[in-house]
Amino acid sequence: MGLTLVQSITYWLSEHPSIVNFRWSPTQSWGSTWSFVITAISSYVVLANTLNLVLALIKRRRPLPLGPIPAIHSLAMALISAVIFTGILLSAAAEIRETRWFWRRTRTTTPFQWLLCFPLGTRPSGRVFFWSYIFYLSRFLHLFRTFFAILRRRKLTFFRLFNHSILIFMSFLWLEFSQSFQVLAILLTTFLYSVVYGYRFWTAIGLPSACFPFVVNCQVVLLGCNLVCHFGVFLLHFLRGGCNGMGAWGFNSVLNVAILLLFLKFYLTRKKSTLEVAREDDASSMMLKDKDT
Template sequence: MMMMMMMMIQRPSMLLEKGVYWASEHPAIVGFRWSHSATWASTWSFLITSISLYIASALVLHLTLTLFRRRRPVPLGPIPAIHSLAMALLSALIFLGLLLSSAAEIRDTRWFWRRRTTPLQWLLCFPLGTRPTGRVFFWSYLFYLSRFLHLLRTFFAILRRRDLTFFRLFNQSILLCMSFLWLEFSQSFQVVAILCTTFLYCVVYGYRFWIGIGLRSACFAFVVNCQIVVLGCNLVCHIGVLLLHFNKGGCNGIGAWVFNSVFNAAILLFILDFYVKVHFKKRDLKEI
């Protein structure tokens, strides 16, 4: 009886150790290296071609349905719900993997940090000369690849006969480009950005799966509110990166960070504009 109890106690700890190993200590993760010659989808030509094909395909599909005057949504069955579930699980995997890998990197490299450097400062501001290798960048690479799966939502929206907006194409293209730049320039702040984004995707895609299988939806703009909260947190973190850059001798990949900041601000303005329009539209309808 005691042996059985000991085995039951040890089994969860063994599973936890295996999970930590596969998430942060596996040789493929520890030895990861972002390279144009050895890493798939790592070249500028691939990025530009992918974005161009995405925009062209979306426009062609939209124009085709418009020319054939198909007003009814194309039945997609359970495909959108399955996609949402897959994205929620993948985002949860990246979140946990990156969290454990960040803890392992802090543990292994803290001995040569400069004085007064804290884990939070490392998360926001990589030291100058940081190369895109190791645990953190493995999960950043997986996040970059997952962005291609996010593009499918545009085609789902077109087939459902929803408006193909400039913001949708702009948002998806820029997010794909930014995740590429994180790896290409070893950009500071990407760890926090990926953790926040994947946590958001867990919640949002879990919610989309929930309503995709026919369960009740929220009585407010759930997805938009989640996006505003995360973008607001990112804005605060961007200010922290800027302060650390000038006070700590520089952060790695600051040029890519400037690009990231500008387009994050643009996306936040787009979402706030949409939120305000929806809010006032609902208020006007109530007054009528």
């Protein structure tokens, strides 16, 4: 029974004809045009700012009750991320297994090198690009967290809007230009997303949270891993005579650096404000003790 279950999962996540025969194209893939992605990102930014402005104009300061919606969203995102992680892992293993004979013949590629560096001329079709497409679509579901934050009357930051918008755009570029490194990037991202959203669901239903900034630490780990892998792609590009989609990779690298700098600024500002609040609390407690004495 266990073997049958594994075979069934393998079939539905890596061997189904829709996955094997997938092809990224404007006629076959929803949301695969430049006009769509630009319109979608612009609409997201406009809607988020409009909702935030409306709530500010009506002087709504208290959070709006959202009930179980954020918890359900977190659970759904954790499950979707876990499925994408499993699907692209099985699909990558199948692609490596089926093309290993060619690598042995040419002696130019290893499985790990392929994860970082697609050969020149790679087209966006087949198993791994199917899951890259699903990952691209799942990015739009992440946008709901922005609207949850606004309805909870949390500050709408430039970092949040920029980060979500750029992540959608980068996922689009991965498919549009068959960019190298995307398989490993999706594996890292979906694994950490399944953990992070699982943790958010855990805390949303009232279970105890970690004694340290769990989500922020996961984001730091992801950014660090991406930075190391980008360096690996850069080396392989020159050592192997070229990786596919390096123009998009260079643009993505610039955007990743921008996200990293904004994240560090946001993290340091948040840490500074937390320290200031702690100092104020300590000062207040000392004043109360002086009064008592």
